Amino acid sequence: MHSGSTVMTTFSSKPPQCSSRRSCHVHIGAAAASPPPLIRRCPSVSWRWLEQRRHTRLQCGQSSPQQISNLDEDDSRLSQNAGIFHPSIWGDFFLGYSNPAAASSQQQTQMAERADKLKEQVAEMIASSTFRGQHERLHLIDTLERLCLDHLFEEDISAALSQIEAAGVSDCDIGTVALWFCLLRKHRYRVSPDVFARFKNEEGGFLADNPEDLLSLYNAAYMGVHGETILDEAILFTRRRLETALSNMEESLLAHEIKSALEIPSPRRVRIYESKHYISAYEKDATVHETVLQLAKLNSNIMQLHHQHDLEIITRWWKGLHVESKLPFARDRVVECYLWILGVYYEPCYSRSRIILTMVIAIVTLLDDIYDSYATPEECEILTKCIER
Template identity: 60%
Template sequence: MQTSLTMATTFPMKPWGQSSESCRLTAAAPGLSAISWRLQHTASRSLQAQQSSAQGRHDHLDVVDDRLMTPGGFQPSIWGDFFLHHSDPAGSDEQQAWMVKRAEILKEEVRRIIISSSTTFSLHQRLHLIDTLQRLCLDYLFEEEINNVLAQVNNANLSDCDLETVAIWFYLLRKHGYRVSSDVFVRFKDEQGTFLAHSPMDLLNLYNAASLRTHGEIILDEAALFARKCLETTLPHVKGSLARKIKCTLEIPLPRRVSIYESKYYISRCEEEAVVDEVVIRLAKLNSNIMQLHYQRELKTITRWWKDIDIESNLPFARDRIVECYWWMLGVYFEPCYSRGRAILTMVIAIVTLFDDIYDSYGTAEECEIFTKCIESWDTTATNDLPEPMKYTLRKIFDSYQTIENELAHEERYRISYLKNFTIDLVRGFNAEVKMLKDGYVPISVEEHLQVSLRTGGCPILSCASMVGMGDIATKDSFDWVSSMPKMVQALAIILRLLDDLRSYEREQMIPHVASTIDSYMKEHNISIEMAREKIHELKEETWKDFNVEWLNPENSQPKEIVDRIFNLTRTMEFFYNKDDNFTNCHNIKDTIRSLVVEPFVIL
C-alpha cells in the first residue's frame, strides 16, 4: 500500500506580481482591532441599502433562476443574528478592567509556581503542571517559563520513572518539537512483548505518546495497538470522568485534540478533582471569561460582514455557517493577540465554503467555467452569462479581499497576491471536479484523486490565509514556503481529504457528487466499500506519521508560530470530522460553541 503520497503530490505556486503581536491579558475593549471598525462601518452603510432593495432583488432572482427554490440540503444554522445582539453582563469597561487587573495578579502567582517547580516538584508533578496549563489554555501566558521547564526535563534521568511519567514526558517533548527517542519504552515490555501497564492512566498516556510516532518506530506502533485494545476492553467497566477520558482518547488522541474546544470542561474537572493549585483554576476561569469577551466582539463583527453578503435572502443554496467558520478558525489560534488573523482566516474559510457550494450544488458546468475564468482574471466584467446569484457572490468575494487588503499595513500587502493565487488554484480544482462529475470519471488511484482533491479540501489556501493576519513573524519567506506546497501542508491536506470522504460518503451517494477517494480505492484495488473505508482510514493514520516527521524535522526553517498554525489546522480537521461531518451537521457542535463563547464562569 502506498503511504508516501505527500512525496508525489506537489503543486508549487508563485505569487502574482504590523509589528509582532504580544499575547498577553488585555481587556476586550471597543476598537479591539481595526478590522472590527471597518467591517462594522462597511456593513452598516450597506445594510440600509439592502433593506430597501432586498425584497425586489429576491423577487427578481426567483423569476430569473428557479434553482434558488431548491434547498441545498443543509441544516440551517441555529445562530442567525445572535451575536449581533448578544450582550454579556460582564462586558462593561469597569468589569473588564477589574478582570484584567485581577488576572495579572494571579498570573504572577502562577509564574512563581512554575519557576519554583524545579526545586519543589517531582518530575511527574512538573510534567503534570505543564500539561495542565496547556489544557487550560494558559500556556500562551507562560511561554518562556514553559520552554525553560521543557529544556530542563529533556535531560531528565528516566531510569526510575514509571510508565505514566515516561509517556507524559515523551508526549510533551514531542508535542513541542523535541525528537526524543522511542527507545525509552523498551524497558516497559516483558519477554512476551506485552507492555507493563498497571492502570488505565498508564494506557491512556502510552496511547497519547504513541500517536506522535513516525515511520519505522515499531515499538510505538505496537504500543498504540496494545493500548487501544486494552482501553477498549476497559471502557465498559469504568464510569465518570475516567470513562469520558478513555472515550475521548479513543476517538481522538490528546496530541490531535484542540485544547480551546475542551478548555472549559477541563477547568471544571480540575476544580472538581482538585488536581492543580487553586490559584491556577482561578486564573483559568478569569482568562476564559476575558477571552470570551474578545470572541463575542469578533463574532459580532464577522456576523455583520456575513450579513452584508446577505447569504440568507440571496443564496439559499449555500450553508449559513459563519459562526461555525469562526469556531473552526478559533481552533487555529485562540489567543487574544491574533484577533486580526482570526477575522481574516474566518472570512477566507467562509469564502471557500461559498465556492464549494457554488461548484458542488448550484452552478452548471458552463457557468462554473465562466466563474473560474472571472476568478483567474480577478475581473467581474465577463459575467454576463452568469446567473445573478453567482454575479453577486463574485462581487462580494472581491469586495471581501479588498477589505482584507485594507487591514494590512503597506509593507504587508504583498501577502494578498499569495492569497489570490491560492484562490485561483482552489477554483481551478473545483472546476476540474465539476468536469469529472459531468464525465462520470473516477480517478484510477487515490494518488491521482489527490492531484485535484488536495486543493479542493481548502487546506492549502487556509494554510496561507492563517499567516496573512499575523504580525512580522510571517515573512515573505514564509509565504514562499507555504506556496511551495511543503510536505507538512500536503499531509494536512491529505488528512482532511480522507477524513472528509470517510464522514461524507453516504450523504454524497444520495446526490450527484464527484467521486471520493473511497471510490478510487475500490476501483484501484477491486475491493468492497467496507475494505476501502478501512484502507482509507489506515492511509490517514500513515499520513499522520508523515505529518509528525515534518513536525519534528530539525531542518524546518519556519518559526514555531507559523508551523503551529499548520498543526492546529490539522487538529481542527480531526475534530470537525470526528464520527460525522460536524461542519455540515452543525447542530452536533452547538453546545460546545455555546459553552465557550456565550456562557461565562461565575467569578466569586
C-alpha cells in the first residue's frame, strides 16, 4: 500500500452500450492493431520483502524479537518453499502472440464487417419468427444462447420472449413447454411450474416418452427453486428414463448430449466453454441455420481476439510484479484466474471488469500462499492484524 493520496476510479459493471444488440460487439478494425489501453498500466510493484526485514520491524501489534525472523532464516525458508508448485505452462506466451486468423488490421476489419452483415440477417430471422410456431421460435432463441450470440441480440430476444410469454403454451407438447419454461425462467419471468401438471399421469410420472422431450424436461426442471415439488419429481423421473434410454442408444449427437446433461445439466454449465462444443454439434444438426452457424464461428474468433488482448495486459502487469523472483514459493496462475472470470463475463464489453477481477484474485492468491507456504503462525497473526487495520 502506498501512503499519500489515493485515486479511485469507479467503473460501471455493465457499460451502457451493452444494452444495444449492435453496440456490444466491439469492432476490431484498424484500431485493434494497436488498441487503446483498456486500463492504465499498473506500475511495477517492488515488494522489498527481504530488504525491509533488514531495517524495519512490523509496526502492527506487539512484535518481539522472536517473532521477527532474520534474513538468514528468510533465505532458508524461501529456498525450502520454492518449487512447491509447478511453474506456469503459459510463461510469456500472450506477450508476443499474434492470432494468425487476424494478424493484420485489414483482416480484423473484414471480420468485423462480415459479422455486422450476418448480425443483420440473424436479427431479421428473429423478427420473422413471429409468424412461425412456438417451438421453432423457442428453438432459435435457445440456439443463439447456447452459441453465446444472445448478447448481440438482447433487444430482439427480449421482444420475442415477451410475445412468447403472452401467447402461452396451453396447446403445446411437453418438450415445447419445457423449453418455454426454461427460457423464461432464465430471463427472470415469473412463470409457474404448474404448466407441467397436465402432463402428469396417475402413477406420478410424466407423459414424456421420446429422449428429446425427456432431456428438455430434465434441463428445465433445474431452473426450479426450493419448494417446487413438481420439478423435483421431474428430475427424478427424467433422470431414470434418460439413463435407461442412454444404455440402449447408439453413439450419436443426442446420446452425447444426454450423457453430458446427466453429468452437468445444461443450466449449470459455463456457457462460454460449452459453446465451443455446441458449435461443432450444431454444425451437424439437421435443423442448422447456416447464417447462425457462420456468425457463431466468426463471433467466437472475434471474442477470442479480445480475450487474448486481455491476457496480454494481465501478463504484462503480472511480470512487472516480479513474483517469480520476489516470492518464489507463490503460485503463478494468473491465466487460470482470468479463465475463471471469463466463465462469468465473456462479452467483449466486460473487458475492464475481467482484467480488474483477475488482478484482485491473483493478489488474493499471493496472500493465500504467504499464509500457507511461507509465513510462520506468529507472522500470520501479525499480517492478519495489519490487514484488519
